[in-house]
Amino acid sequence: MKTIQELNDIRKQMRAELNLDGKTNSNIRVTVGLATCGIAAGAEPVFKAFQKEVKRLGLTNVKIIQSGCLGMCKHEPMVEVTEAGKEKVTYIALAADSAKRIAEEHLAGGKPVMDFVIGNE
Amino acid sequence: MAEINKCLDKTDFMKKQYRVALQNSGVINPENIDEYIAYDGYQALAKALTELTPQQVVDTIKDSGLRGRGGGGFPTGTKWQFALNQKNDTKFVCCNADEGDPGAFMDRSILEGDPHCLIEAMTIAGYAIGAKQGYVYIRAEYPVAVKRLQIAITQAKKYGFLGKNIFGSKHCFDLEIRLGSGAFVCGEETALMTSIEGNRGEPRVRPPFPAVKGLFGKPTVLNNVETFANIPPILLKGAKWLQGMGTEKSKGTKVFALGGKINNTGLVEIAMGTTLRTVIDEIGGGIPDGKKFKAAQTGGPSGGCIPAQHLDVPIDYDNLIALGSMMGSGGLIVMDEDNCMVDIAKFFLDFTKEESCGKCTPCRVGTTRLLEYLEKITEGKATMKDLDDMEALCEYIKDASLCGLGQTAPNPVLSTLKYFREEYEAHVKDNTCPAGICKSLLSYVVNDKCIGCTLCKRKCPVDAITGAVKEKHFIDMQKCIKCGVCMDICKFKAIDKK
Ligand SMILES: Cc1cc2nc3c(=O)[nH]c(=O)nc-3n(C[C@H](O)[C@H](O)[C@H](O)COP(=O)(O)O)c2cc1C
Ligand code: SF4
Ligand code: SF4
Numbered sequence: 289m290k291t292i293q294e295l296n297d298i299r300k301q302m303r304a305e306l307n308l309d310g311k312t313n314s315n316i317r318v319t320v321g322l323a324t325c326g327i328a329a330g331a332e333p334v335f336k337a338f339q340k341e342v343k344r345l346g347l348t349n350v351k352i353i354q355s356g357c358l359g360m361c362k363h364e365p366m367v368e369v370t371e372a373g374k375e376k377v378t379y380i381a382l383a384a385d386s387a388k389r390i391a392e393e394h395l396a397g398g399k400p401v402m403d404f405v406i407g408n409e
Numbered sequence: 410m411a412e413i414n415k416c417l418d419k420t421d422f423m424k425k426q427y428r429v430a431l432q433n434s435g436v437i438n439p440e441n442i443d444e445y446i447a448y449d450g451y452q453a454l455a456k457a458l459t460e461l462t463p464q465q466v467v468d469t470i471k472d473s474g475l476r477g478r479g480g481g482g483f484p485t486g487t488k489w490q491f492a493l494n495q496k497n498d499t500k501f502v503c504c505n506a507d508e509g510d511p512g513a514f515m516d517r518s519i520l521e522g523d524p525h526c527l528i529e530a531m532t533i534a535g536y537a538i539g540a541k542q543g544y545v546y547i548r549a550e551y552p553v554a555v556k557r558l559q560i561a562i563t564q565a566k567k568y569g570f571l572g573k574n575i576f577g578s579k580h581c582f583d584l585e586i587r588l589g590s591g592a593f594v595c596g597e598e599t600a601l602m603t604s605i606e607g608n609r610g611e612p613r614v615r616p617p618f619p620a621v622k623g624l625f626g627k628p629t630v631l632n633n634v635e636t637f638a639n640i641p642p643i644l645l646k647g648a649k650w651l652q653g654m655g656t657e658k659s660k661g662t663k664v665f666a667l668g669g670k671i672n673n674t675g676l677v678e679i680a681m682g683t684t685l686r687t688v689i690d691e692i693g694g695g696i697p698d699g700k701k702f703k704a705a706q707t708g709g710p711s712g713g714c715i716p717a718q719h720l721d722v723p724i725d726y727d728n729l730i731a732l733g734s735m736m737g738s739g740g741l742i743v744m745d746e747d748n749c750m751v752d753i754a755k756f757f758l759d760f761t762k763e764e765s766c767g768k769c770t771p772c773r774v775g776t777t778r779l780l781e782y783l784e785k786i787t788e789g790k791a792t793m794k795d796l797d798d799m800e801a802l803c804e805y806i807k808d809a810s811l812c813g814l815g816q817t818a819p820n821p822v823l824s825t826l827k828y829f830r831e832e833y834e835a836h837v838k839d840n841t842c843p844a845g846i847c848k849s850l851l852s853y854v855v856n857d858k859c860i861g862c863t864l865c866k867r868k869c870p871v872d873a874i875t876g877a878v879k880e881k882h883f884i885d886m887q888k889c890i891k892c893g894v895c896m897d898i899c900k901f902k903a904i905d906k907k
Contacts, residue, residue, distance in 0.1 A: 289569030292455045292576055295446060302447030321435055323521040324553050325514070356522020358435035359676035360422060368417065368435075378417035400415055407414030 312372035316350045316395055318342075321366045323357035329364035330383070337387035338367070342395065350395050363406065369394060378406040422673050425692050427654070427680045429662045430478075430638035434522030439557050442564040445525040451570055453641035457533050458578040461644075466537040467493055470640065472648035474660035479505050479596075479633025480711065480738050480813075482659070482726040488630060491620035492538040495628035500540035502531050503605070503624060503631040506547035506554070507589055507596035508738065510709030511760060515664040515739045516634035518676050520547070520554035523638070524561035528584060530637035532571060533644065535582040538630055542583055546601050549588040558586060593710070593764035597812050598631050600766070611768050612812035633738065635664055655681030659725035669706075669742035670696050682723040685715065689743055700745040704828070708737030710757045710764075711817030713824025714750065733824040735817070749846035750829040751836055755783040757821040765814060772815025775806035779822060786833060787847040789840040796833060800826060845906055848891040852907050855882045859903035865895035 290298075303309040306317070320326070320335040338352045358366050363380035367390075370376050377400045379390065386404055394400050402408060417423055428434075437444040445451070457466050471486025492500060504527060508516045520527065531543045547555055562584055565571045573581045587605050589595050595610040602624045604610035623629025639661060643651050651661045659681040665688070668674050672694035679688060685705055689695065696702055704714040713734035715722075722728050726736050744753065762776040782799040785791040803819035810816045826833060835843050842850040861879040873889040876882030884895070884904075896904040 289572075289574075290576075292459065295451055295455060295576075298443055298446045299449070299452075302443045306444070306447050308447060319435070319438075323434075323518055324551070325518075327553065353438045354440070355437060356434040356439055357518040357676055358417060359426075359431070359518075360417070360673060361675040362673065366417075375416050376418065377415045402413055402415075405413060405415040406417055406420060 307370070307372040314349050315372070316347075317353060317370045318350060318395070319353045319355040319368045319370070321356065321358050321364060322354040325357055325361055326364045326366065331365035333384040334365045334367065334382050334387060337384040338391065341387050341391035345391055345396050347391070347395055363409070369400075379404045380406050380409060421691050421694065422675070422677075425683070425687055426678050427662050428678050429642055430519060430635045430664055431522070431676070431678045432642070433526065434518055437523065439522055439524050440560050442525060442561065442568060445523070449645060450525055450641075451529055451568075453644035454529050454533055454570065455576055457536055457644055458576045458580055463493060463537045463539065466533060466644070469644060469648050470537075473643045473651040474648075474655075474658075475636065475639055475643060475651060476659065476726060477633055478635035478639075478663065478738065480708075480736070482736055485632060485636055488620055488632075489534065489537050491618070492540075492628045492630045495621060497539075497628050499625075499627045500538055501624045501627055501629040502534045502538065502540045502543040503602065503629055504531060504543070504545040504547075504637060505596060505598070505601060505631055505633050506545055506551075507591075507601060508548065508551075508634075509591070509593035509596040509764075510738055510740045512668050512742065513666050513709065513738055513740045515666055515676065517551050517554050519634050519638050519664075520551070521557055524554075524558045525565065526638050526641055527558070527634060528561055528565050528571065530640035531584060532575065532580075532582045533640055534630055534632070534637070536580045538628070540630070541581050542585075544585055544587050544605055544624070546587050546589055546595075546605060548591045550591050555586060555588070562586070592766070593760070594766045594812070594814050597814060600812070601631065602629065611766050612814075614811065635739070656723055656725040656728075658727055663724070663736065663739060665739045665741040667693055667741050667743070670700065670745040670748070671743040672697055679724070681725045684721050684723055686720040688724070688741070689720070693743065696743065696745050700747065702743070703746050703748055704744045704750065704753075706734075706742040706744065706753065706821075707740065708735040708817075708820070709740040710761050711735060711813065711820055712737045712740075713820045714744070714753065714828060715824075716828040733820070733827055735820070747844055747846070749787075749842050749844035750825040750832050751783060751786055751842075752844075752846045754821045754825045755780065755787060758783055758818070761814060761818040765818075769809075769811040769815065771806050771809035772811070772818065775802060775810070775815070776818050778802060779806070779819065783822070786836045787842070788849040789836060789847075791837050793834075793837055796826075796837060851891050852886055853884050853889060853891065853893070853896060854905050854907055855884055856903055856905055857881070858901045860901055862900070865899055865904065868894050868898055870894065 342350045367379045467489045475485045476482040600610040600612045619629045664678045758780045767773045859881045866874040873885045
């Protein structure tokens with residue numbers, strides 16, 4: 289059973305991990321919208337493809353996370369990349385085979401793949 | 410070259426939204442309790458249990474002005490106060506996650522994206538009213554939501570946020586999931602509780618209200634998923650914070666499932682008081698193919714259609730009711746010039762007629778009769794007297810039905826009659842469907858542009874088209890099923906729909 293102190297410790301530790309504490313680390317977070325809507329649009333293979341690519345490239349600072357619905361049905365499957373000190377990047381309508389390019393050029397290379405970003409629909 | 414926007418938050422879709430109930434959805438991993446904690450998860454529970462008395466929790470919710478998001482808009486704090494006032498050792502907290510409105514998925518998204526906020530809120534509610542047990546009634550058609558909520562419950566138990574002496578306090582609370590099989594009427598509060606008790610989900614007379622005599626005859630608070638999702642932020646940020654958002658009598662935000670003839674279909678959360686025009690034109694990105702807006706349907710099968718002249722009305726509970734619709738649980742369907750309003754009313758009546766539990770006659774027989782009138786109208790067989798009789802029947806069903814399903818079932822008919830009466834009259838008097846939807850009133854005719862290419866003749870699924878090569882073709886209206894294939898494929902625009 290957790291005490292309030294323990295709750296606050298977890299909060300502090302997680303906020304650091306998620307880059308929410310003002311300090312920064314080199315973690316990259318890739319969230320894949322995996323609610324019923326995303327799954328129906330094919331987000332599961334996209335999720336798996338990102339996991340595979342990140343492993344293949346040995347990117348230990350990158351975490352692939354499943355999350356809920358972002359709200360924009362027509363753009364599913366959607367993936368967001370968050371990184372300390374940088375603007376969030378939203379990729380839309382991804383297929384599993386786009387994971388390779390994004391992993392190589394963006395997650396490893398630091399350059400967002402403009403072909404797949406939301407403003408380029 | 411203008412810079413390409415890379416971020417969802419900067420789109421028009423997001424900029425006019427205000428996220429409270431959906432704040433963590435799409436942000437955190439719903440299967441990881443630590444991520445919820447990182448975003449202040451379970452802080453509100455800790456605060457309630459260690460700093461506030463149950464009465465103070467209820468007062469905060471009352472002061473915030475929060476009203477139920479499941480349809481009726483009843484003040485949540487007042488409901489909790491009724492239950493707190495009951496002297497009884499056994500009380501319950503229930504969550505309505507039945508979400509029966511066709512096309513709605515607000516509650517599902519919260520459950521799938523942020524299940525811990527529901528657990529935290531229900532545990533707070535348990536403390537506030539003195540309940541040790543909670544139930545989440547959720548439809549079995551939501552397997553992902555059920556799975557994620559189950560995982561979240563297990564994690565919360567492990568951390569001691571559910572169970573005995575939470576945060577070392579005297580408060581004990583447990584939570585269980587109950588699966589419903591998707592009958593619309595089981596979303597009605599008394600039917601829902603009867604269903605949890607293991608009986609056939611039929612509504613019963615109120616009073617007694619659930620806060621006095623609810624689940625297993627005990628005082629019970631029942632709230633919608635989205636209502637609960639507002640509780641932790643209110644406790645953390647204070648009643649004034651919610652007070653400051655919205656209109657005079659509707660505070661905070663509302664989530665809508667935006668659908669129909671709109672460019673950005675999806676899930677949107679807006680501050681109360683936002684206009685329909687903002688939701689449709691800015692967040693929704695307008696109507697596809699340059700078509701003209703005709704009406705917005707809110708409130709699902711219990712609601713109504715709001716026409717263009719009221720697009721600038723601020724969305725809140727009372728304004729929508731004044732317009733003959735209602736907030737409902739958050740369905741928002743946009744219709745354009747190609748939608749027939751009689752057909753829309755028929756769609757909803759078809760739904761309520763099927764979903765009527767049959768317990769009371771005004772609803773069971775009334776919705777069937779109402780649907781028959783609508784069918785007659787769409788087939789061009791109705792008289793003007795039928796229109797008047799139908800309207801009178803609507804009032805009768807509203808007044809005499811036992812539960813909300815029957816009491817609101819005529820709303821789709823009444824509101825379309827109110828704003829689009831001329832469209833009903835066109836069906837009746839002129840035997841035409843102005844929007845070109847009602848099949849019985851349509852005919853497909855070959856015009857003089859026909860060069861006799863025989864393409865339509867070969868593609869017609871029922872061989873309704875005759876004609877020799879290079880001669881004008883002819884459609885046999887007795888055989889034609891009005892599928893529209895011929896008109897779509899003709900390269901010479903030689904077929905008209907009338
Ligand atoms: C036919 C019918 C269906 C309903 N379906 C739902 C539903 O799916 N979800 C919901 O929260 N409320 C539904 N309601 C409203 C509930 O009866 C109840 O008012 C609500 O859950 C209370 O929670 P709230 O005060 O938080 O809105 C329905 C009501 C009726 C009459
Ligand atoms: S109004 Fe309809 S759904 Fe409600 S109790 Fe009567 S028959 Fe059943
Ligand atoms: S509308 Fe369909 S059924 Fe009628 S004539 Fe054309 S193709 Fe045949």
